[in-house]
Amino acid sequence: MQPAQAFELGYLPAASGFFFDGMEVVAAASPAAGGLEPLTHAFTLVADDALATRERMEGLCALVGAAHSVAWPLPNGVDDYRLLLTNGVFDIVNRWSYIADAKQMGRLQAWFYLGFGIGRASSVLQALPLLMRLRDTIGTAEPVPSMCESLRSLLAEAIRQLELAAREADLDAVRPELMAVADALKPVAIRLLGSADTIASSLDDAERLGLLRALLERARNPGFAPILRA
Secondary structure (H helix, E strand, C coil), X not given: CCHHHHHHHHHHHHHCHHHHHHHHHHHHHHHHHCCCHHHHHHHHHHHCCHHHHXXXXXXXXXXXXXXXXXXXXXXXXXXXXXXXXXXXXXXXXXXXXXXXXHHHHHHHXXXXXXXXXXXXXXXXXXXHHHHHHHHXXXXXXXXXXXXXXXXXXXXXXXXXXXXXXXXXXXXXXXXXXXXXXXXXXXXXXXXXXXXXCCCCCCCHHHHHHHHXXXXXXXXXXXXXXXXXCC
């Protein structure tokens, strides 16, 4: 597996977390809302990401299937998505620990962390408006508090993964950029430390999402890979 493939192995599933987790959390909120109809405005946010998620899943299943030498089916729901993560993606990543060349193993891990960090942070920023729409409908009833806690944990992990990628020697040319993106996400993590009823939107979140998308485009640019040292 090449570093660019390791990046996609991280980014594609993490960026799809918003759709799959969002569908689950909207369904979980329906009893408190008195059904799905009052949650239409929340459901729409998630549904709008369906096509992009399918495209990501097609790319991911092709990548995982090639690595496992099997035809990997597209996930039909949240459970299938999580099986794809555990039995497909993470199984591949765990096998890297057996690579004899420590430098190559470090490269693959760094690119995976970079992709997963970008994808996960993007999913969290997309989920913030969903959190607030759910809260406006059902207040602080479950699953709103749990969602708030989960987003806080997920964003902290994404920041850590970006910082880990920045420590890899082969990515030292873009270390300042990676650290800048990680630092830009930290105020969001601090905001999520508050209770669910006090979390507010921020115009800066759109700018942060833009930074992540710019980093995604740069990482996918063929000119980005030569940063790796021979």
